[in-house]
Amino acid sequence: MADVAMEEAVPAPIAPTMTRREHLAKTFEAYRSELDEANERREQIIIRSRAITQLSKKLIFHCHRGATAPPAARAKNLKDGRDKEREIHANFVAIRAQLAIGADDGGNENFWQFKDRITGGLEEYIEAYTFLYYLETKELAPLAELQKALSDESGAPDYILGMSDLTGELMPLSTGDHDVPLAVCSFVRDVKLIFDAIPPKMVPKLDRKQEETTRSLEKIEKVCYALRLRLVEFGDKPEVLKTMAKRALEEANMAGPEGRE
Amino acid sequence: MAAPASVEATLAAAITQMEADATLRKTVKEATEPIEEITRQATAELNRLHSASSDKHEAIANKALEIVATAHPTWVEIAKLIPKGEFFRYQFAVSPLFKSLVTSIAFARFILHNELVPAFTAATLMGLTGEDVGELQLSSDDYLQGVIAMVNELPRLSINSVTAQNFELPGRIAAFVNDIFASYSMLNLRNDNLRRRFDSLKYDLKRCEDVVYDLTLRGLGASKA
Numbered sequence: 001m002a003d004v005a006m007e008e009a010v011p012a013p014i015a016p017t018m019t020r021r022e023h024l025a026k027t028f029e030a031y032r033s034e035l036d037e038a039n040e041r042r043e044q045i046i047i048r049s050r051a052i053t054q055l056s057k058k059l060i061f062h063c064h065r066g067a068t069a070p071p072a073a074r075a076k077n078l079k080d081g082r083d084k085e086r087e088i089h090a091n092f093v094a095i096r097a098q099l100a101i102g103a104d105d106g107g108n109e110n111f112w113q114f115k116d117r118i119t120g121g122l123e124e125y126i127e128a129y130t131f132l133y134y135l136e137t138k139e140l141a142p143l144a145e146l147q148k149a150l151s152d153e154s155g156a157p158d159y160i161l162g163m164s165d166l167t168g169e170l171m172p173l174s175t176g177d178h179d180v181p182l183a184v185c186s187f188v189r190d191v192k193l194i195f196d197a198i199p200p201k202m203v204p205k206l207d208r209k210q211e212e213t214t215r216s217l218e219k220i221e222k223v224c225y226a227l228r229l230r231l232v233e234f235g236d237k238p239e240v241l242k243t244m245a246k247r248a249l250e251e252a253n254m255a256g257p258e259g260r261e
Numbered sequence: 262m263a264a265p266a267s268v269e270a271t272l273a274a275a276i277t278q279m280e281a282d283a284t285l286r287k288t289v290k291e292a293t294e295p296i297e298e299i300t301r302q303a304t305a306e307l308n309r310l311h312s313a314s315s316d317k318h319e320a321i322a323n324k325a326l327e328i329v330a331t332a333h334p335t336w337v338e339i340a341k342l343i344p345k346g347e348f349f350r351y352q353f354a355v356s357p358l359f360k361s362l363v364t365s366i367a368f369a370r371f372i373l374h375n376e377l378v379p380a381f382t383a384a385t386l387m388g389l390t391g392e393d394v395g396e397l398q399l400s401s402d403d404y405l406q407g408v409i410a411m412v413n414e415l416p417r418l419s420i421n422s423v424t425a426q427n428f429e430l431p432g433r434i435a436a437f438v439n440d441i442f443a444s445y446s447m448l449n450l451r452n453d454n455l456r457r458r459f460d461s462l463k464y465d466l467k468r469c470e471d472v473v474y475d476l477t478l479r480g481l482g483a484s485k486a
Contacts (some may be wrong), residue, residue: 020376024444027379032448034401039451112349143275159275194272202283 009214041098041110045117048095052121055088056128060169063131081132088125119158122222131169138183140191161205167191167213170220181227185220192217223248289342289354295335296358303328303365310372310418315427324368326386329369333388340395348396359399360420362387365409368414375433377441380404389444402455409458412438414466423472428481435469442466 059081066077095118099110111118126146133141143159167188192213198206225240226248234240272322310318343351366386370378370382384390415434422430428465442462 021443024377024440025447028444028447031380031401031405035405035455036449038402041447110349112347113352115350129465140271142271143278185401193273194269194276198276198279199283202279 042117044098045095045114049118049121051090052091053124059084060131061127063135069137071256073143078136085132123162126159127165130166150219168216181223185224188217188220204228289351292339292342293354293358296332299328299332300358300361307365307368311421314425318372320397325365325369329365329387333389336388336394336397340397356403359403360407363404364410367408367411371437406455406458412441412462412465416465419469419472428476431472431476435473438469
C-alpha cells in the first residue's frame with residue numbers, strides 16, 4: 001500500500017459533512033494513483049524488454065556471421081559482438097533505474113513485481129550472451145557470470161531456458177572445421193543430458209525447449225556421422241570435408257521438422 | 262572446447278539454486294494453510310447472512326471479523342520465510358488469501374457500519390500490521406478485487422432479505438453498490454483481471470436495483486440509504 005493511501009485511509013469514520021460517495025472518491029484517488037504508477041512503470045519496462053529482445057536477436061545473427069567468417073575476421077566480429085552486448089546491457093541498467101524509483105532497496109522488490117515483463121527479453125539476452133561467450137571461450141557462461149553482467153537476480157530458470165535456446169544456435173556451427181562438429185555435439189549432448197534430469201515442474205517451458213534441443217542434437221549427430229565417414233575417405237583434404245559437413249547439415253535440416261532460426 | 266565436466270559444474274550451480282527456490286516456494290505455500298482455513302471459516306460464517314434473520318446479522322459480522330483477526334501470527338510466520346526484497350516473488354501464495362479476506366472484511370463492515378472499508382483498515386483487520394509482518398502488504402489491486410468479490414455476493418443477499426421480509430436492506434445494498442460502482446469508474450483500468458471483475462459490477466448493480474424496483478412497485482422498502 002502506498003503511503004498516500006494510508007494517510008488518506010486512516011481517518012476511517014465518515015466525516016459527517018461528507019457523503020459516503022464523496023468519502024470514497026477521496027480514498028479511490030489513492031488507489032488510482034497506485035495503479036497508475038504501477039501501469040506506467042510496467043509500460044516502460046515492457047518497452048525496454050522488447051528492445052532487449054530485438055537487439056539480442058541481432059547479436060545472435062551477428063555471431064553467426066562471425067562464426068562462418070574466415071578466421072581473420074573473427075576477432076573483429078567478436079569484439080563488435082561484445083560492443084553490441086554492452087549496448088543491450090545498457091537497457092538492463094535502464095530497467096534497473098526504473099525499478100529503483102521510489103524504492104529504498106535499489107528496486108529489488110520491484111524486480112519481482114515486474115519479473116514477468118522482463119523475462120522475455122532476459123531469456124533472449126541470455127541466449128545471445130552465452131552464444132557470444134561460447135564463441136569467445138568455447139565454454140558455457142556460468143550463471144554467476146551472467147548475474148554479474150546483469151548485476152541483478154536473473155533467475156536460474158531464465159538461465160536454463162536461455163541455455164536451452166543456445167543449443168539451437170550452436171547447431172549451424174557444426175559446419176565449421178572438422179573438429180568443431182564433434183565438440184559442439186558433445187557440448188549439446190551434455191546440456192541435454194543434464195536438462196533431462198531437471199524435474200519438468202521446476203521450469204515450466206523446458207519441456208518444449210528440450211524437444212528442440214533433441215532435434216538439434218539429432219541433426220548435429222548426423223553431421224558428425226557423415227563427417228566421420230568422409231574423414232576416412234578425404235582425411236587429407238579439409239576443404240572437401242567442410243563442404244561435406246555443410247551438405248550433411250542441409251540434409252539433416254531437410255529431413256527433420258524445421259528447427260528454430 | 263568445453264569439457265563435459267565444465268558444462269556439468271556450471272549447470273549444477275543453476276540447478277541447485279532452482280531446487281532451493283522450488284523448496285522455498287513449497288514451504289511458503291504450506292505456511293499459508295492456516296490462513297486458508299481462516300478464509301473458509303469467515304466465508305462460511307458470512308454465508309449465514311443469507312438465511313439468518315436480520316437481528317442476527319450484526320453478531321454474524323462481528324464473528325467473521327473475529328475469525329479474520331486470528332490471522333496475524335500466521336502472517337508473521339510467512340514473513341519470516343520470505344527473503345528480503347522478494348515479497349512479490351511469493352505474492353502468488355498470499356494474494357488469493359488477501360483477496361478473500363478483503364471480501365469477508367468488506368462484507369462484515371458493510372453489515373455493521375454501512376461503509377466500504379478502506380484498504381488500510383482492511384489490512385489492519387486481517388492482522389497485516391506491525392513490524393513483524395515484514396514486507397507482506399495488501400496491494401491496491403488485491404484490495405480492489407476483493408471488494409468486487411464482496412459486491413458479487415450482494416445481489417443474492419438482496420433477494421434473500423426480501424424473502425425474509427427484510428424490505429429495508431435491498432435499498433441499502435443498492436445505494437452501496439451504486440457508490441462503489443461510481444468509485445471504481447474513477448480508476449484507469451487496463452485489460453487485466455481487475456478490469457474483467459469490474460465489468461461484473463454493472464450486472465450486480467442492475468440486479469440490486471431490480472430488487473428495489475420490485476419493492477417500490479409494491480409500496481415496500483420505504484427507506485433509501
